[in-house]
Amino acid sequence: MSTLSLSLPGGTWVLGDLTVTRFGYGAMQLAGPWVMGPPADRDGAIAVLREAVGLGITHIDTSDAYGPRITNQLIREALHPYPESLRIVTKVGARRDEQGGWPTARRPDQLRRQVEENLESLGLETLDLVNLRLGNAEGPQAGSIAEAFETLVELQRQGVIRHLGVSNATAEQVAEAQSIAPIVSVQNMYNLAHRHDDELIDRLAAEGIAYVPFFPLGGFNPLQSSALSAVAARLDATPMSVALAWLLHRSPNILLIPGTSSIAHLHENITGARLSLSDEDLAELDKIGGE
Ligand SMILES: NC(=O)c1ccc[n+]([C@@H]2O[C@H](COP(=O)([O-])OP(=O)(O)OC[C@H]3O[C@@H](n4cnc5c(N)ncnc54)[C@H](OP(=O)(O)O)[C@@H]3O)[C@@H](O)[C@H]2O)c1
Numbered sequence: 001m002s003t004l005s006l007s008l009p010g011g012t013w014v015l016g017d018l019t020v021t022r023f024g025y026g027a028m029q030l031a032g033p034w035v036m037g038p039p040a041d042r043d044g045a046i047a048v049l050r051e052a053v054g055l056g057i058t059h060i061d062t063s064d065a066y067g068p069r070i071t072n073q074l075i076r077e078a079l080h081p082y083p084e085s086l087r088i089v090t091k092v093g094a095r096r097d098e099q100g101g102w103p104t105a106r107r108p109d110q111l112r113r114q115v116e117e118n119l120e121s122l123g124l125e126t127l128d129l130v131n132l133r134l135g136n137a138e139g140p141q142a143g144s145i146a147e148a149f150e151t152l153v154e155l156q157r158q159g160v161i162r163h164l165g166v167s168n169a170t171a172e173q174v175a176e177a178q179s180i181a182p183i184v185s186v187q188n189m190y191n192l193a194h195r196h197d198d199e200l201i202d203r204l205a206a207e208g209i210a211y212v213p214f215f216p217l218g219g220f221n222p223l224q225s226s227a228l229s230a231v232a233a234r235l236d237a238t239p240m241s242v243a244l245a246w247l248l249h250r251s252p253n254i255l256l257i258p259g260t261s262s263i264a265h266l267h268e269n270i271t272g273a274r275l276s277l278s279d280e281d282l283a284e285l286d287k288i289g290g291e
Contacts, residue, residue: 008056009274010248013210013255016163016184018128020087022248023273024059025052025266026214026257030074031067036100039070044261049078051263055270058085061187061212061257063133064117068096072121080123089212090118091167091187093133093148102137108151115155130161131187132177135168139189145173146180153181167214171200185210185255192243193223195289205253212255216247225288231281240265241272246285248273 010022030045031037039045052060062071075088082088092114095105105114111132118127132149135141145166155161165185166177177183186204190197190213201211217223223243232239240258247254258269277285 008270009245010256013253015087015129015210016182018087018163019085020059020255021057022255023057023270024061024212024255024257025049025057026259027060027062027071027075028066029259030261031070034100035066036096037067037070039074041261042074045074046078048261048263048266049075051266053079053083053086055266058083059087059089059255059257061089062122063091063094064114064121065091065094065096065102069117069121072118076121076123087128088122088124089129089131089165089185090122090127091131091133092118092152093167104136106132106134106148108147111148111151112155115152115160119160126159127161129163129165129184130155131165131167131185133167134173140168140170140173142170142172145169145176149177149180156181165210171197171203174200174204183209185212187212187214189213189215189219191216191218191223192228192246192285192288193218193225201251201254205251208253210253210255211251212257213247214257216256216258217243227284227288231277231284235275235281237272237275238268240269241275242277242281242285244269244273245275245277246282249277249282
């Protein structure tokens with residue numbers, strides 16, 4: 001655990017009946033290069049997970065497809081038995097092939113198997129929140145999600161899933177899920193430079209549903225923009241800090257899950273997300289989506 005005393009920026013959010021810190025942690029890239037194991041530094045990955053929880057983070061995002069299985073195993077090894085306050089959010093709907101691809105796996109039998117595998121690898125009897133991961137590696141794809149989502153609703157009725165969400169979804173698919181059962185979160189790609197979901201975020205905020213941007217720092221292609229660099233230079237901060245602070249500022253229902261395999265970056269991101277942005281900064285940053 002850190003000797004640093006870092007309060008987490010953004011406060012908390014309630015997912016259904018589960019309180020989480022708005023500053024969370026995305027565990028995907030701990031699995032190894034391109035999210036295929038083995039991890040580059042297994043001990044380092046365990047240390048980062050323990051540091052995140054030691055700093056008070058109560059929201060970890062994962063999937064059994066990461067590694068595959070490796071990220072969940074690392075989380076279990078680092079943190080089990082889990083602190084009472086920790087919420088581990090996972091997702092189902094894709095598997096990994098030998099080339100590292102992410103073929104979809106959304107038939108009812110595949111989804112049931114993935115839920116069982118997550119329970120087993122994480123060492124849990126109930127999963128706090130399961131996102132149905134839609135679309136493909138290129139992004140969301142239109143189409144009905146009823147059969148797949150109803151499978152998860154059935155597992156929720158059986159008590160192995162507490163809350164449901166969707167990921168990599170179109171706005172229509174979010175609405176379709178909501179017509180079947182309540183959701184507590186949507187996890188889609190969104191960051192300063194990728195703002196297709198602006199309308200959806202505002203709608204979800206009005207309904208009290210969390211929006212969890214994946215790739216908040218650009219993912220495999222770190223965010224780069226002249227406007228972002230200019231604002232960061234003016235604030236004597238890093239572009240990553242400004243990008244995270246902007247997301248927290250963007251809407252109260254946004255929860256952060258930045259990924260890092262470095263304790264130093266974890267500290268930097270927590271400190272950075274606390275930056276306050278002036279109206280002038282925000283106006284400049286707002287132009288980035290159109291750059
Ligand atoms: N639902 C989905 O389909 C989906 C898809 C992708 C991701 N996700 C979730 O979203 C989470 C976040 O995505 P992500 O981790 O891929 O992307 P990200 O958070 O946008 O960026 C992570 C990358 O940024 C680097 N980084 C972090 N902090 C930094 C800093 N202060 N300075 C410089 N570099 C820094 C990390 O490298 P270092 O390790 O060197 O810090 C890592 O390469 C994932 O962990 C996963 O849980 C979900």
